[in-house]
Amino acid sequence: MQSTRQRVRLRTVQRFRWCRAKGSADTPSISLSPVTPPSHGLPLSMLRWWDAFEQSDFARSIPLGNRYRERGFSLAELNDGCLSGKVVLITGATAGIGRETARVVAAAGAITVLGCRNEAKGKAVLEELTASSPGADVSLLPLDLASRASIDAAAAQFKARHTALHVLINNGGIPASASPLRLADGVEECFQVNHMGHFQLTLALLPLIKASSPSRIVHVSSSAHRYAPLHERWLSLSFLNDDSSHSMVERYGMAKLAQLSFSNELHRRLQASGCTQVLSNAVHPGIVATGLVTDNARNNFGPVLGFLIEVVMGLRNKVMAYDVTDGALTQLYAAASHNLTTGGGYYVPIAQPWRIAHPLGDDEAFGKALWTFSEELLARSDDTDSRACANVTAGSQ
Numbered sequence: 001m002q003s004t005r006q007r008v009r010l011r012t013v014q015r016f017r018w019c020r021a022k023g024s025a026d027t028p029s030i031s032l033s034p035v036t037p038p039s040h041g042l043p044l045s046m047l048r049w050w051d052a053f054e055q056s057d058f059a060r061s062i063p064l065g066n067r068y069r070e071r072g073f074s075l076a077e078l079n080d081g082c083l084s085g086k087v088v089l090i091t092g093a094t095a096g097i098g099r100e101t102a103r104v105v106a107a108a109g110a111i112t113v114l115g116c117r118n119e120a121k122g123k124a125v126l127e128e129l130t131a132s133s134p135g136a137d138v139s140l141l142p143l144d145l146a147s148r149a150s151i152d153a154a155a156a157q158f159k160a161r162h163t164a165l166h167v168l169i170n171n172g173g174i175p176a177s178a179s180p181l182r183l184a185d186g187v188e189e190c191f192q193v194n195h196m197g198h199f200q201l202t203l204a205l206l207p208l209i210k211a212s213s214p215s216r217i218v219h220v221s222s223s224a225h226r227y228a229p230l231h232e233r234w235l236s237l238s239f240l241n242d243d244s245s246h247s248m249v250e251r252y253g254m255a256k257l258a259q260l261s262f263s264n265e266l267h268r269r270l271q272a273s274g275c276t277q278v279l280s281n282a283v284h285p286g287i288v289a290t291g292l293v294t295d296n297a298r299n300n301f302g303p304v305l306g307f308l309i310e311v312v313m314g315l316r317n318k319v320m321a322y323d324v325t326d327g328a329l330t331q332l333y334a335a336a337s338h339n340l341t342t343g344g345g346y347y348v349p350i351a352q353p354w355r356i357a358h359p360l361g362d363d364e365a366f367g368k369a370l371w372t373f374s375e376e377l378l379a380r381s382d383d384t385d386s387r388a389c390a391n392v393t394a395g396s397q
């Protein structure tokens, strides 16, 4: 015998399912029993709210049951030998999503090159991968994305060792530090490591990537690109390096938006030059349980804020993040899936095409301006760095 409370609950659930199945916000025509007080029915506004939530960037970033895991891509796709014998370079392969991506591509038979700035960590990962995939062809490439000289040396070393590059995964990254911001090679550190380092590396290796086509370039961006300022003024060294112009969240947003915009502009240029077999795509891996924010929190954000960030982000990693296995899937899709045949896309977990949340992300004029600005930054002398820094210091006084 059902209690009144149970009957009310059952009817509420039925009403919820009915509305969802109908796919409409209309009031259902079933008559509700008089024992159901209206206040116990699930309000339709709540259904709309839930639908909106499910379609949001945030919901896409976290594992919501199996709903998103089931679609897009699974590792079984790599069993057909699509990566066998292909040369794959992954930046930031010593930790988190990059290490997992390297593990999968090495196991799938690719000639796997680990771009890493920390030799000891690189060797440990190399040993781990050769142990888990005996016979795998894995090697290290010293690469510090914070340094133009290191990137030049890495590109030269790569070209001396390999005659092809089929997949470049621009994965390495850091969060932005709190105020005072840090510079790397004269440029705000987060922008340098996430965007500039990969811009320089990609251009240096592009002739080889084109000669190896069909080939792919994967840019690991983030849904945090939406935090970049809406105006274009930040395409200037003095703005980027000026602590008072932006918050640390905006700094990370600018770096990630730049990666996204670079991916799209590169796609347009490849198309225009007839290189239709070189695919440039960007991904947001999701909120993934790695040490991206927590590992260096006290160093980056100071002891108090750092501790709080460790606690909050640690909790976030435990309750609402993808594990690295699932977190690597979207970039593996962009790197290897036969189902992906076009460039210029933006993919979110798991392997779903998605909208860019920032108006500048897909803006052609902005893409061109960012490209020119990035080339100018690469071409500058150290003298220009000191002048820009002097201007910033003078401007902020």
Ligand SMILES: NC(=O)c1ccc[n+]([C@@H]2O[C@H](COP(=O)([O-])OP(=O)(O)OC[C@H]3O[C@@H](n4cnc5c(N)ncnc54)[C@H](OP(=O)(O)O)[C@@H]3O)[C@@H](O)[C@H]2O)c1
Binding pocket: 091, 092, 093, 094, 095, 096, 097, 098, 115, 116, 117, 118, 121, 143, 144, 145, 146, 171, 172, 173, 174, 193, 220, 221, 222, 223, 284, 285, 286, 287, 288, 289, 290, 291, 292, 293, 295
């Ligand atoms: N985790 C997330 O929730 C999330 C969400 C959106 C986007 N992403 C993006 O996903 C990518 C991978 O992040 P993750 O979560 O796997 O972070 P992670 O665990 O901290 O790994 C970052 C990797 O980048 C490397 N790296 C950092 N600075 C470098 C430099 N100057 N030169 C070369 N390599 C450098 C690190 O090397 P070391 O081992 O030497 O430190 C490490 O291998 C990043 O681009 C990140 O922005 C992550």
